[in-house]
Amino acid sequence: MFNKFIADKQKALRGGDKERRPYLATECRDLNAADKWRQEILREIGKKVMEIQNAGLGEHRLRDLNDEINKLIREKGHWERQILKLGGPNYAAQGGAGPGGDEGADAGAGDRRGYKYFGAAKQLPGVKALFDRPAKRTVRRTRHQMHKSIDADYYGFRDEEDGVLLREEAEATKILRKRKCDEFDAARARRLAEGGGDGGGDADGALGSDRSFVAHVPLPEKEQIEALVLEKKKKDLLAKYASEELQERQGEAKAMLNKS
Numbered sequence: 001m002f003n004k005f006i007a008d009k010q011k012a013l014r015g016g017d018k019e020r021r022p023y024l025a026t027e028c029r030d031l032n033a034a035d036k037w038r039q040e041i042l043r044e045i046g047k048k049v050m051e052i053q054n055a056g057l058g059e060h061r062l063r064d065l066n067d068e069i070n071k072l073i074r075e076k077g078h079w080e081r082q083i084l085k086l087g088g089p090n091y092a093a094q095g096g097a098g099p100g101g102d103e104g105a106d107a108g109a110g111d112r113r114g115y116k117y118f119g120a121a122k123q124l125p126g127v128k129a130l131f132d133r134p135a136k137r138t139v140r141r142t143r144h145q146m147h148k149s150i151d152a153d154y155y156g157f158r159d160e161e162d163g164v165l166l167r168e169e170a171e172a173t174k175i176l177r178k179r180k181c182d183e184f185d186a187a188r189a190r191r192l193a194e195g196g197g198d199g200g201g202d203a204d205g206a207l208g209s210d211r212s213f214v215a216h217v218p219l220p221e222k223e224q225i226e227a228l229v230l231e232k233k234k235k236d237l238l239a240k241y242a243s244e245e246l247q248e249r250q251g252e253a254k255a256m257l258n259k260s
Helices: 002-014 031-051 059-085 119-123 143-148 164-193 222-241 244-256
Strands: none
Touching: 031 059, 059 119, 222 244
């Protein structure tokens, strides 16, 4: 048995009786075999990706290599779905291609159909222009263009024409007034429960209180205020029409008569 094992191993290393990969991934029912074929596809993709880096192969050979790589990538997807169906890991969800994968060597640039270009194939005629898209130009609006969109609706002048806003405001006002009345009634009931008087004021009892106002500063009488105003007017008239000499004489006369 050991000799048979060594012989089979050497035969496999020499490439004899190489097993062919099934044409359809759904024909494989063994998880280990499916993973083996996937690894083989990854190795083939890696070799072709390394080969396509050489720009001297010519346009036709580069296009053929690029087509073969895309075909192998699609086949790899079939095997990954079959592996997942057989209970194996979800390679597509992991995001990486695994050891020897094509994404690690050259991720490639794809078009809208999902077709990818690798290595020197990106520089082929028609391919480079496919991906060299002009940068999007941002055009700033002028002040005149911005003012054209400003009308009566912008300032809210016609918001009340349909009556919807007025109806909503009336309902909101009713709800807010009821809430404030409930808060006032609750505050008055709380004061009555605490033994306070019902002043009929707000929640703080500031309005409607029967407490009289107490002035801590002596206020002048009405006659005193009128006398002060009259004296102020006299001084203003004297300052406007009398000369300084006349004002001095008037002051001396008042001093002699002991008048202020």
